[in-house]
Amino acid sequence: MRWTQTFIPTLKETPADAEIVSHQLLLRAGLVRKLTGGLYTFLPMGLRALTKVAAIVREEMDRAGAIEVSMPLLQPTDIWHASGRYEAMRDNLYKVKDRAQKEWALCPTAEEVITTLAANEFSSYKQFPKNFYQVGTKFRDEIRPRFGLMRAKEFLMKDAYSFDTTDAGAMASYQKMYDAYTRIFARCGLRAFAVEADTGIIGGNHSHEFMIPAETGENDVVYCEACNYAANIEKATSGLPKTAPRDPGPAPEKFATPGVVTIEALAKDPYKVPANRQIKTLVFIADSKPVLVLVRGDDQLNEAKFMAKTGAIEARPADAKNPADLVHFTALGAMPGSLGAVRNVPAGWKVLADERLRGANGMTTGANEDGFHLRDVSMDRDIRVTEWHDLRTVTVGEPCAKCAKPLKIRRAIEVGHVFKLGTKYSVPLNATFLDEAGQRAPLVMGCYGIGVTRTLQAVIEQGNDKDGIIWPVSVAPYHVCITPLAVAAESPAMKLAEQLYAELTAAGLEVLIDDRDERPGVKFKDSELVGFPIRIGLGEKSLAKGEVEIKPRSGALRSVKTEDAAADVIAWVKAEKAKLA
RNA sequence: CGGGACGUGGCUCAGCCCGGUAGAGCGCUUGGUUUGGGACCAAGAUGUCGCAGGUUCAAAUCCUGUCGUCCCGACCA
The missing domain is CATH 3.40.50.800 (Anticodon-binding domain)
Structure with a gap:
């Protein structure tokens, strides 16, 4: 090819609306042009590089025994209702209407479609395992598209879906994809690493994300250099000890704390209650119901864990300024800053507490009366906890749960995610098979995604200098x-x-x-x-x-x-x- | 959805506070000189100042609304 016969519109100056270096270089090197926020036209150099990444993905999928198919981008919404994800996806799902006012979804992912295929086509255990994949456009109505291709409304994704008859078979399929992903990112010249991950809206009970270390990434990863433990902060745990027990007082004692509405204020004169002897009480609205969440005063609630543990589709902190939420604070008897779970908790409310508080006593918490707190509170004696969970966010330096060495935290770009789904989709969409005994059973599934466009940008984010992009030969246009x-x-x-x-x-x-x-x-x-x-x-x-x-x-x-x-x-x-x- | 910033030739930006004839650099066109690290000289073309209202004798500039872009956040009592 000759330069004059293709189209490489390089830019001498950095475009004003690109913040991170990979986004700037995508534009400056003439790889892409923006149509509007989150939507990009691939120019010849960008398209060639993208095609290279996709080709590597296909080779490794094929090598791992996956079968390439192509599914429709326009999906009937009834299968989304059937899986229960129409609600769960909320506004992330692009919906369009046809001339008859029938609603369709623009494909954000294809578990429903592939499971429908499996339900129709398979009947015997002899037909498994099977793993289908495709490389195609995905649409997601992102809250905030940003950083060029990193988070776009429309992007190229490889999605694969495995079907097995047993849990062990599904684990083997999962491992094959895990290994394939490791090879794919290595072949793209990327230093990727796998971390334990939250499954989020996709579901299932076991998953890993593949991460590229980068300060501009949107994920925080907790990791241990000593034993290789690594997890997304949404999932990470540590080996921090429980709250130290004290001599329990006879009963909670109310004391006046006028104007004190923060952990910090209560920790200062004249109260001097250290944050680690306080119970932080949060009111959340989970699927329209109020829930009390208790974490230690020096801990931060991890909302992703909260969502995962409660199974809530939607959750948000209650807002005292919102009239609809105000009734909940009224029910408790106090406004934020004086809340607690000892008294006045309405009968139907769930009270979730973080594991670190288990057995704690001699604690101080809000009295559910503005301007008052309670001291000498015992979790076991004084608070009706309905569920105990790990709900706190790990912080840097905490001991690793496996080897007790200090944990570190770094930013990273998520380029791939593998999930063991179980029967989350096969049961509602009726994807079953007959086993050797002639018994009908649901298929055990896994799903596996790679953001191809995001991977491309990650290659640039990792490979550049002051003069421009430094491509690995495997991806270079x-x-x-x-x-x-x-x-x-x-x-x-x-x-x-x-x-x-x-x-x-x-x-x-x-x-x-x-x-x-x-x-x-x-x-x-x-x-x-x-x-x-x-x-x-x-x-x-x-x-x-x-x-x-x-x-x-x-x-x-x-x-x-x-x-x-x-x-x-x-x-x-x-x-x-x-x-x- | 909340907060912040910004919309001025193709690009990067100045001008706006303090209203009065729309600017620079890069890019583009033509001619000339150049020719091993984003050349130089000369002549040119390119602007509904995002859009719509309003105030005013007069609006890029002030006010209101709206659209778009970028950033932060979606959270702790």
Whole structure:
């Protein structure tokens, strides 16, 4: 390909509406252009790189025994009602109406569709295991699209769905995908790692996310360098001890705390109740019902854990400024800051408490009377806890639950997620089989996603310098950029460029000739901005010596005899590919 | 959905506070000089100042609304 015959609109200046480096480079290197927020047109270089990522994904899916299919992007909403996810997806699901006012969903994921297929097509245990995948567009009505391709309304995703007859079989399918994912990200040149994860709206009971470390990521990952424990902060636990017991007082004692509505204020003079001897009482509205949540004063409630443990579809903190919520505070008898679970808790309310409070005594909490707190509160004696759960958020430095070494926390980009689903979809959508005894049973499923567009941007986020993108050869739009400094057809540089192009292309390399009539500086800058892994420079000075200049994007420039150039570059690309095999 | 910032040639931005003839750099066109790291000189083209109202003799500038973009948050009592 010639530069003048394709379309690579590079930008000298950084676009104002791109915040993170990978987003800036997507635009500057002419890979994509924004149509509107969260929607992007892929230009030739971007599309080529995206196609490379997708090809790696397909090769590894095929190698792992998955079968490629293609499902409709337009889905009938009745299967979403059947699975119970129509409500659970809430506004994330794009809905469209046809001429008859029938409602359809734009595919955000395809568990319902593939499970419907399985329900119709399978009947015997002899047909399993099966794993179907597709690489296709997904639509999600994101609350806030951001960072270019990282969180878009429309994106390319690989989704796979496994069907097994037993739990052990499903675990084996899960492990195959886990291993395939590890290979996929390695082949894309990414330093990815797997972490234990919350299953969220997809469901199931076991899952891992594949993360790329990056300060610009939207996830916090808790990890232990000593024993390799790693988990999303939404799921992570630590080996922190329970609250130390004290001599229990005879009974809770009320004391006046006028104007004290924060943990911090109660910890100061004249009260001096340390945060770790306080009980923080939160009111949440979970699926329209009020719930009291208790965590220690120095702990933070982890809302993802709260959602997971309660199974709530929607939950939010109650807001005293919201008239509809105010009744709940009125029922308790106090406003935020003076809340507690010792007295006045309405009979029907659930009271969830964090495990760290189990058995705690000598605690201080709100009296459910504005301006008063209670001291000498015992969890067991004084509070009716309906459910105990791990509800707190792990913080940096806490001891690892496995090996007691201090935990660390880092930001990361989630590029893949594997789930063991169990029968969450097969039961409601009636995907069953007959076992060897002729008994009907639901299929055991797993599902596995990779954000292909997000992975592409993660490659850029991880591979760049001040001059532009540094592609791994496996994902680069072209392997080689040939840069003749004279472009007239009869010039020696151009003739040599064409000769090298023919030789490299014949060897299977993907080559771009920068045939633009531009000054050398412009061409060098652009080739580095777009990030081709290796460049061959053809200028008068070196040609006069019978040499060409070879410049790997992230290596030193070297001069090579003209007749050796093709072999040199072919060997270099082959070696780079081998590193990513 | 809440908070914040911003919408001025293709791009990056100034001008706005203090109302009075719309600017710069880059890019683009033409000519010339250049030609190994984003050239130089000259001449040019390109703007409903996001949109709609309002105030005013007069609005890019002040006011209101609206649309769009970006950032933070969706949470702790």
